[in-house]
Amino acid sequence: MPSRTDEKWRHGAVLLDPEHTRFALWAPDAYHVSVEIEGGPSRALLPQEDGWFVLETRCSAGSRYRYKIDEDLLVPDPASRAQVSEVHGASVVVDPHAYSWQHAGWSGRPWHEAVIYELHVGALGGFAGVEQRLQHLVDIGVTAIELMPIAQFPGNRNWGYDGVLPYAPQSSYGTPEQLKHLIDTAHGVGLAVILDVVYNHFGPDGNYLGRYAKHFFRSDKKTPWGDAIDFRRREVRDFFIDNTLMWLQDYRFDGLRFDAVHAIEDPTFLKELAERVRQDIPPTRHVWLMLENEFNQAHRLEQGYDAQWNDDGHNTLHVLLTGETDAYYTDFAQQPTHKLARLQGEGFVYQGEPTRHGHTRGEPSAHLPPTSFVLFLQNHDQIGNRALGERLVQLCAPQALQAATALLLLSPMIPLMFMGDEWGASEPFLFFTDFHDELADAVREGRRGEFADFAAFADPAQRERIPDPNALQTFEASRPAFDALLLETDKGQDHRNWLALYKTLLQVRQDHLVPRLKGARALGAEVLADKAVSARWKMGDGSVLRIDLNLGAHAVEIDPHRVQQVLHESHPKSAELSQRGTLNPYTAIVSLISSDVVEEQDEQ
Template sequence: MIDMMHGARDRDRWGPVRGDGGWRFRLWAPSAERVDLLLDGRTLPMTRDDAGFWTADHPATPRARYLFRVDGRTMPDPASRLQAGGVSDASVLLQLPAPRPWAGRPWHQAVICQLHVGCFTPEGTFAAAQARLPRLAALGFTAIQLMPVGQFPGSRGWGYDGVLPFAPHPAYGSPGDLQRLIAAAHDCGMMVIVDLVMNHFGPEGAWMHHSAPEFFDADRHTPWGAAIDFSRPAVRAFWTEAALHWLRDYGADGLRLDAVHQIEGPGAADFLTGLAAEVARLTPRRHLITEDDSNTPDLREAGYDANLNDDFHHAVHVALTGESHDYYAPFAVDPVADLALALRRGQVEQGQPRAGRDQPRGRPCDHLPGTAFVNAIQTHDQIGNRALGERLLSLADPDAVRVVYALLLVAPFVPMVFMGEERGETAPFLFFADYDGDLAQAVRDGRAAEFSWEDADPPDPLDPATMERSKLGWAEDARARDWMDLTRRALAFRAAHVAPLMAQGRPEASVTRDGPGLIRALWRFPGGGALALSLVLDQPDPALLPDPDLSVGASGDRYRLTVKALA
């Protein structure tokens, strides 16, 4: 008897399941005429049900290799948990031990470090990343967010072109290595958020196009590949199982869902709402973050914890750099006023007309608590989607960057930093990939065409040296120590004063702009406490908060932050 983990929903389950005396293999191929299972050198026929799933029950040992043959063409399992090699090689039966229990952390305590496993350390592995986690925890971080770790073609890449979203990328290490990384983070008191891409597959190795062309919406295309058809129960089941897999089988604490504004069409909204309900059934302390360009509150009202708040980033970036190209244009009119809006209500664009935008964007989100907004002043996108991958410290006055970095860490929203930011890292984070032939040249050409606004030629994304340049150096020089001291002080203040206030819910916010570059903010929380803050950007102003709990910048500096917790 096969042990099914989803009861009545097994008819839509993807991937191999182990039971008494054997394994059940399943593949959705609704228009295929014949599907065979190739298991350890044997060819075994599969049978089709009325939902289009092909099934075979056979004895096998863990680590056995298998493939499917669909109408004469051999392919791996799209729901493979482990590959014997690359994305077109055999899949491997995997039986992981249950993750070690951990109680998790409440979301209002979240302080996130986003990292790319391959660039976080010189070795670029789960094991090497594990060894560095105590340093982050000692600074006050309570979570790491892993850029996608599902398998993608080749050995180098950001992970957003993945094609096997259940299988850890082998260049980073084994499934056991990832389990141990997550357990080690928990030992340090840190949550682990996994980035999951559900809106498209990468351009190479997506065998789903052969086995199930019905998986895709022929009438729609995303900027990165064929759109997914979420009207089909089997498609919704695939992505639900992929999401639960990282939480249930690896012990991750949450997911960051990439570009959910590209999850559209019939069934998409029900899928996203249902996914939140499924995650909540695991435990209340499983957290969901969206990257949703629509600036609407719907998903957060439906159970998602937070959305990445690009508005905050854009206001800060334009205020410090003066850049006004592309998506920065609406924020170039008065970025300081936009930053004040972001501090008052989270998102800047909430449906109001804005210069630089043809149509209004977003809807009111003022009713959402600060925990519903993940703020950042640097992310992989905003750094890596530049020709030369410059970090903010290479583009703006370092004193200004220190001040807005401190603002990020103490403001009553969820802060996220990009790996190395806590140490004042200046190494670039470049776009890199690992393709061959015509696809490699297409990636080169496409990358070069993106930067007409920059007077710079991007390095070859296919050159292994491009990824090497993007790795952290972990220097222990005076600058790194100075930035780590700032990080430690700001996050200690946050843990002692800001996080407990955020647990009370949405504050009453009074944020005023009292000069060209002067913002004063007062957040009064339902439980009676308050947080006062003064921010100076590019103007001398000695009249800031008296006796602050935290101050960045000396009196009279053109960039300065003071903050104080009030009873």
């Protein structure tokens, strides 16, 4: 790789002192670049080598500006630290040191303590709205919140994966200072904060880079969203590496989740990114790096990344809980119980086997610790990518979901839940955007076309039932109704029962698993019967964790639990029955064999 660009030419507007700002734009296809600062004259940026245009000038924090390209095109700063209101308008010079941190000594939490709660900032009312839910999450036993992407996107509502200005927090959610206040407040109550970032594509509206930096992209490589980003170029790599460091240093996020890295064409970029983070962030801080990677590349989890979202886990459990085998669930339709055993014993289900499309997927993962995998029953994708956004409480037997929840929260993998899971929310999480005109029409029809492979929507007339992503009511319907917990009705009591279950399980995790998680490794799993699996893990202190799970409607025989501590039983008298070798329907029994007993059994 060529050497890093001169440090003084960082992308964007960098405040040098209270009165001066350096503007730097990489625009190799432009002949002339000027900065239009609101209330002042146009000022030309000076051309530099390698396509850079740079200017240091009198300009203070809060100033609004745009770039003019070749005396013709007015554009926002692609590295804008804040926007006045929307992606086509003025950018704002930001002072990264203006916020006074109240919990500056916070150094994060060790990865093995992670219990992650994924949320959508807009659906909870912006940065200030999320703050109001923090104590609720602490009381449950959550240790980290994960924000869906907040990079500035078109309009006021969006999942966040259509962002086009990766450095700017979405203006409709609040200011950079309000985001910092949210993070600061979270740290004050012991919560780590993770940000989901998108480095594999830009959204379809508001990205002007192709007009003046066409080599930011490569036309010979395609992604589902268009031309791939060209990470072979130093300036492009630095654009995203500096973005990562900005979130971790200026905003003090505790970790990042990197979206769909399988769509990043240059594999060396991910390695360099992790190396830079580990190099630039002091080792006294706990910083978490997570991947979403369809390729199941186990080796990435030995290159500075803590874990991968384990879609195999969700897909396997979803098939077992619901019986659905449409579309991508087809890859998990055959022998799903055996897949569940492999998941618990080895991490990934697909470790080089062919998918329904005939492509091999994955790498061996059994050597990795269980904490290398983030397990979930639901997330934004797995709810929101359903045509009608239904949650599991509407799709399977509640007793089965309770047993699966025990597996989620008490296995040595890192658990992740989606907002509302903890109280059995019934509101959907639908796909929503705020596009207009022809783009809105294309997104609406494209969304409906995605479900042609699902039996329920094979008829085009049925696809008309799929909510319009651009309709305001689609967004409003996706906001969890926390007030349902207060209802003096059977439904309200049901919500409170779910909340009590989550609290109980997470207290067990905190008391019995977290102190033993470092150094844990899988000992294997066996199929007991259809939908029933028994799995064991050697914990860091030498004890053995065992989970017997039956998601089926029939009792099955198991090896009796003789000498052990039962941490959780999801069915009345399950522990008593297990001593006689019976595992009830829809039951999870989680037990711990002490290290002394393990040593005694090994000697025998």
